[in-house]
Amino acid sequence: MRLETVAVRSGRNPAVAYGVDAGIPHVPSIDLSTTYGFRNSAAIADSMDALLEGEADAPNSVYARLHNPTVAGFESALAALEHADASVAFASGMAAITALLMVATSPNDDERYPHVVGVRPMYGGTDHLLSSGLLGTTVSWTTPDRVGESIRADTGLVFLEAPANPTLTMIDIRGVVAQANEAGSRLGRAVPVAVDSTFATPVLQTPLACGAAFAVHSATKFLGGHGDAMGGVVATSDSWARRLRQVRMITGGVLHPLAGYLLHRGLQTLPLRVRAQQTSAETIAERLKGHSGVLSVHYPGLSGDARERRLLVTQQRGPGSVLAFRVGGGASRAARVIESLQLITRAVSLGSVDTLIQAPALLTHRVVDHRDRAEAGVPDDLLRLSVGLEAVDDLWADLDRALGLADQSAA
Numbered sequence: 389m390r391l392e393t394v395a396v397r398s399g400r401n402p403a404v405a406y407g408v409d410a411g412i413p414h415v416p417s418i419d420l421s422t423t424y425g426f427r428n429s430a431a432i433a434d435s436m437d438a439l440l441e442g443e444a445d446a447p448n449s450v451y452a453r454l455h456n457p458t459v460a461g462f463e464s465a466l467a468a469l470e471h472a473d474a475s476v477a478f479a480s481g482m483a484a485i486t487a488l489l490m491v492a493t494s495p496n497d498d499e500r501y502p503h504v505v506g507v508r509p510m511y512g513g514t515d516h517l518l519s520s521g522l523l524g525t526t527v528s529w530t531t532p533d534r535v536g537e538s539i540r541a542d543t544g545l546v547f548l549e550a551p552a553n554p555t556l557t558m559i560d561i562r563g564v565v566a567q568a569n570e571a572g573s574r575l576g577r578a579v580p581v582a583v584d585s586t587f588a589t590p591v592l593q594t595p596l597a598c599g600a601a602f603a604v605h606s607a608t609k610f611l612g613g614h615g616d617a618m619g620g621v622v623a624t625s626d627s628w629a630r631r632l633r634q635v636r637m638i639t640g641g642v643l644h645p646l647a648g649y650l651l652h653r654g655l656q657t658l659p660l661r662v663r664a665q666q667t668s669a670e671t672i673a674e675r676l677k678g679h680s681g682v683l684s685v686h687y688p689g690l691s692g693d694a695r696e697r698r699l700l701v702t703q704q705r706g707p708g709s710v711l712a713f714r715v716g717g718g719a720s721r722a723a724r725v726i727e728s729l730q731l732i733t734r735a736v737s738l739g740s741v742d743t744l745i746q747a748p749a750l751l752t753h754r755v756v757d758h759r760d761r762a763e764a765g766v767p768d769d770l771l772r773l774s775v776g777l778e779a780v781d782d783l784w785a786d787l788d789r790a791l792g793l794a795d796q797s798a799a
């Protein structure tokens with residue numbers, strides 16, 4: 389089936405939850421139970437054993453931290469879109485990344501690989517989680533072409549974002565996977581690659597098809613798409629998914645079923661939203677490029693780099709709807725520009741139907757040391773714009789006026 393059909397139809401299997409003769413609901417049901425009654429002790433023990441083993445479901449859900457049917461519907465829909473065996477959903481993107489780090493650095497009870505190879509830039513929260521070593525991990529930061537030489541005997545994971553937040557840098561996933569595989573044959577075990585694909589969504593990129601072991605999303609962004617549900621999800625193989633469910637069960641970062649319902653609903657319009665927002669972003673990126681008040685524009689569709697242009701065809705199915713641009717004049721001009729906007733919402737987050745703007749150095753990447761930030765290409769005058777579904781000319785009028793006003797107020 390084609391992407392649009394999968395987006396609308398997948399993860400709806402009410403016959404499983406309600407029985408084939410039960411009057412099948414038109415939309416997935418929201419199951420808010422925190423616990424599930426049972427009649428037979430032997431049968432509930434079997435369900436408990438299956439869930440403890442990391443099975444995707446069991447005849448009795450037992451307890452909401454172990455399994456929830458509404459969340460399971462979202463998970464199977466997202467797995468279908470990512471061409472993955474399974475996906476495991478969490479309370480937020482950061483909860484998903486936390487579980488992923490725990491699982492990859494401790495793939496079973498006997499092995500520990502606490503070292504992670506990270507490619508900067510990435511979302512400030514993820515950068516901070518890795519840099520702080522909060523989970524007992526260590527990190528080596530490197531560039532995409534030097535991943536192989538950074539992999540050590542104790543490396544459990546290579547983690548990258550494609551495209552990267554906030555610079556929109558495109559990374560050759562297949563190239564990174566090839567380096568990890570080569571290092572893996574040296575070490576006699578696989579070194580998995582995780583790709584945070586939040587900016588691309590499964591509409592524009594499927595990391596598992598490029599050899600990655602994990603595709604990660606902050607579902608809070610495009611997957612939900614309306615800014616009203618927080619969540620995170622990891623799409624992967626059956627065996628990794630089992631381990632992720634076990635970690636989720638122990639650490640408790642579960643997705644709430646109301647959010648699971650909203651995220652599942654969001655998937656149905658994901659292809660339409662992503663493509664419509666992308667069309668507007670392409671126009672805005674072009675116009676910003678020609679604007680005298682803008683130093684540079686970061687957008688995959690505008691990249692002059694031959695390698696990136698190739699990735700736009702071989703890895704991505706479009707440039708997406710997030711872009712970044714430098715306004716010059718440091719943090720003060722960045723603040724003047726965004727404070728002069730009247731329509732576009734000044735806020736962190738992205739991928740919503742409404743257009744959002746923020747300065748990464750001020751907010752999303754504030755937690756990253758300023759020297760590391762500058763080295764990763766995130767100067768104080770960089771603004772990140774997530775283009776929504778408003779009329780493109782209204783958005784442009786707002787941006788153009790704000791860029792002009794910011795100049796006047798400086799004069």
Ligand SMILES: Cc1ncc(COP(=O)(O)O)c(C=O)c1O
Nearest residue numbers: 480481482511553586606608619
């Ligand atoms: C690329 C990326 N990954 C992960 C996260 C974290 O997701 P959440 O805010 O849902 O925890 C974010 C948040 O902005 C992000 O932009």
